[in-house]
Amino acid sequence: MITVTARLPDELVRRVDAAVKRGAFPSRSEAFRTILEGYLVEHPELFLDADPDDLMGSDLSDRELEKLGAKIFSGAKVARLVGEGRGR
Amino acid sequence: MFLARYASEEKEHESSKRLIQATEEGRLKAVTSTLTLVEIASSVRRTPGKFDGKTSSDVAGSFVRRALSLRNLEYVPLGGEMSLDGRAGGTKVPLMFSAALKAVKTLPLRTLDLLHIASAYVAMRILRDDLSYFTTLDEGILGQGKPIREFLSCPAVRPSELVRLEGL
Numbered sequence: 001m002i003t004v005t006a007r008l009p010d011e012l013v014r015r016v017d018a019a020v021k022r023g024a025f026p027s028r029s030e031a032f033r034t035i036l037e038g039y040l041v042e043h044p045e046l047f048l049d050a051d052p053d054d055l056m057g058s059d060l061s062d063r064e065l066e067k068l069g070a071k072i073f074s075g076a077k078v079a080r081l082v083g084e085g086r087g088r
Numbered sequence: 089m090f091l092a093r094y095a096s097e098e099k100e101h102e103s104s105k106r107l108i109q110a111t112e113e114g115r116l117k118a119v120t121s122t123l124t125l126v127e128i129a130s131s132v133r134r135t136p137g138k139f140d141g142k143t144s145s146d147v148a149g150s151f152v153r154r155a156l157s158l159r160n161l162e163y164v165p166l167g168g169e170m171s172l173d174g175r176a177g178g179t180k181v182p183l184m185f186s187a188a189l190k191a192v193k194t195l196p197l198r199t200l201d202l203l204h205i206a207s208a209y210v211a212m213r214i215l216r217d218d219l220s221y222f223t224t225l226d227e228g229i230l231g232q233g234k235p236i237r238e239f240l241s242c243p244a245v246r247p248s249e250l251v252r253l254e255g256l
Contacts, residue, residue, distance in 0.1 A: 055149060055152070056149040056150070056152050056153040056156075057145070057146040057147060057148065057149025057150035057151075057152070057153060058142075058146060058149075058150050058153075059150070059153055060150045060153075060154065062154070065094050065150065065151065065154055066094055066096070067140075068094070068139075068140060068142075068147060068150075069091075069094030069095050069096065070096055071137055071138050071139070071140055072132065072135045072137030072138065072139060072140075072147065073091070073094070073095035073096075073097065073098070073135060073137055074097065074137050074138075075097075075136075075137070076095075076135050076136055076137060077095075077097075077098065078091040078092050078095045078098055078131060078135075078225075079092065079098065079100075079225040079226065079227075081091075081131040081134055081135055082091070082127055082131050082225070082226065083226060083227070083228065084134070085127055085130050085131055085134070085200070086127075086198055086200040086201060086226070086228070087198050087199075087200070088198070088228060
C-alpha cells in the first residue's frame, strides 16, 4: 500500500470520523478507501480518456440529417449495414 | 429503425419516420438499448456514401447526438451487477448480460441480437412496464418470432406492421 498525504477540510474529516465512531468503517483509512473506491465506480468516465462531448458530432437538425442521410445511405441499405455489424 | 428514418431509399423509411414522430409527440412510449447508440455510430461510419465534406466520425456522432435527443425515448441501462455463481467476491455481470444468458436458452441468436432482446427484458423488469411490441428491421430477429414472443411476452414486428397495428 502507498501512504498518501492529502489536505482535507476539517468538516469533511469530522464527518468521516463520526462515521468511523458509529462503526460504519473500522478505521479512518478504511473509510477514505471505501469512499474513494465508491466514487471511482460511480464515475467510469474518469477512465475513458475522452470527453463525452468528443463522442458526439455537430448538433444537426432533422432536415440536415435527412439531406446527409440521402447522400451517405444512397445505394446502401441501413438494415444491411446494421446486420453486417451484427455479424451477418 | 432510427437510421431507416434518415435513409429515404429504405423500404421501412416512411414507417420508421412515423414511429419516431409518434414517439416524439408522446403518442408512443419507446425504449431501446444503449447498444443502439454504438450501432448507429458504427453503421454510419461504415456506409460507403459521400460525407459531403464532413468526416464520417463527425457525421456518425451527429446521428448519435440526435438519437439521444429524441423525446420520449428511454434508454435501457445495463442494470446493476449481479454474481452469477452466488459467491461473495465472484465475477459480477450487468443485469443485461445475465438476461442475455437467460435468453440464449431458448433463442438461437447472435450475441448482439441477444443483447437487444435482453435489453427489452431488462426494460420490463427495471421500468416495470410490459412491452407491447419489439420493433426491428433485423430479419435475423424477426425470423425468431415464436421464441421471442415467449421470452418477452410480445411480438417482434417490422416498423410498418407496428404502424398498421397502432393505426399511426
